[in-house]
Amino acid sequence: MTTIAIPKFSYQAILNDAAKISWRVEDLIGSNQQLDFTKPFLPEAIAHTQSISCLTPDEQLTLNHIRGxxxxxxxxxxxEFILPLVVDHVQSIGCGNIQAxxxxxxxxxxxxxxxxxxxxxxxxxxxGFRSHCGVIGPPKAIADFVLQHSSLGVALMTLHIEWMTQRHFLESVRDNRREQxxxxxxxxxxxxxxxxxxxxxxxxLMVQDLAETLDAEAIDAAINDYIAIIQYLNTGLKAQVQLDIASLEQAIGRTLSAKERDEIQQIQERSYQKTFLSSGMTHPNFMQSVQALSSNGHARIAALATSFS
Ligand SMILES: [Fe+2]
Ligand SMILES: [Fe+2]
Incomplete structure (x- = not known):
């Protein structure tokens, strides 16, 4: 059995905090709450459109919307792959720990x-947008690929995403007074x-639960699974950049030259990798969970993250 750090989190405290949050989708979008296309949707720290020299400010704003x-x-x-992972985990733990x-x-x-x-x-x-924008998918095919991997590998990918989501808001949106x-x-x-x-x-807690029943070899296999999912998503993000460039051309009504496409591709591939891959892989709390599982796995993930940042 692998030595796992003692959990810092309690189910009761999590339930107490969850009870304080209450919002409905209808409260956030629809009726008189519409998107304002005169403003950027994403902060520059996430979208990285303003350093693209071949685009005018209006075109940079359009690309920001496409990124949104x-x-x-x-x-x-x-x-769509997190939901079945969590549902499966609830079934596996049963009613013994009813708070969990x-x-x-x-x-x-x-x-x-x-x-x-x-x-x-x-x-x-x-x-509200002037033309249709292509996106990778379909979501079910991507979820099916991800869910072929071990539960611990998928739970690590999910943990990466959960901490990454918080980083996006806390570091780039909350207290952001530079951007409207x-x-x-x-x-x-x-x-x-x-x-x-x-x-x-x-x-x-789920990662710790799943790892408790595994030996070092199975933990290594789960780290391999996480890395395989990261590489798969990296390929998907590169495909998304190509779709974004096509969407941009259609929206701005001009064909980009090969040199312009190259510039956008380089900046945007790096942007997607930083926003969706390295920001999760390097989050201190994610890395702490990985370190508790495997020092070797921690080193491998840290090395891979440097290629995305
Ligand atoms: Fe979540
Ligand atoms: Fe979510």
């Missing part, structure tokens, strides 16, 4: 609400973060 749309779809699709069962059921219910949230924002985007971002998108990131704060702690 892909953010909605990418989160929507990762939630209640907390994980809340986790699953919130993730299904988040899928609805991202879909409603995506519908508002589609209704669309209020609806800020509200989305804030409300998502509020519930992800509980999910990150629950997933930390």
């Amino acid at each position: 749309n892909s953010y909605l779809h990418l989160f929507g699709l990762v939630e 069962a209640q907390a994980y059921l809340g986790f699953a219910e919130e993730e299904s609400k988040h899928i609805h949230l991202f879909r409603q924002f995506a519908a508002a985007f589609e209704a 971002l669309d209020p609806q998108f800020c509200s989305l990131l804030k409300h998502h973060w509020q519930e992800e704060a509980q999910h990150a702690r629950l997933d930390t």
Whole structure:
């Protein structure tokens, strides 16, 4: 058995915090709450459009909106593999620890609400944007690929995403007075973060639970699974950059030269990798969970993260 750090989080404390958060999708988007296309949807620290020299400021804003749309779809699709992971975990723990069962059921219910949230924002985007934007998928095919891997490998990928979501809001949106971002998108990131704060702690406990029954070889296999999922997502993110460039050309009504496409591709591939891969892989709390499982795995993930940052 692998030595696991003593859990810092309690199910009761998580349930208490979850009970303080209460919002509905209808409170955040729809009726008189619409996206403001005169403002950026994502902070520059996430979208990285302003350093693209071949685009005018208006075109950079359009690419920011396209990145906002892909953010909605990418989160929507990762939630589609997180939900079955959590539902399976609830079934495996049963009713012995009823606080744990209640907390994980809340986790699953919130993730299904988040899928609805991202879909409603995506519908508002589609209704207000001048042209259709391509996105990778379909989500089920991506979820099916991810869920072929071990539960611990998928739980590590989920833990990465939970901490990454918090980093996006806390480091780039909350207290951001430099940028005038669309209020609806800020509200989305804030409300998502509020519930992800509980999910990150629950997933930390899930990773510990799953690892307790595994030997070192099985833990190494789970780390391999996590890295395989990261590489798979990296390929998907590169495909998304190509779709974004096509969407940008259509929206701005001009064909980009090969040199312009190259510049956008280089900056945007690095941006997607930083936003969705290295920001989770290097989060201190994620790395602490990995270190508790395997020093070798920790070193391998840290080395891979440097290639994405
Ligand atoms: Fe979520
Ligand atoms: Fe979550």
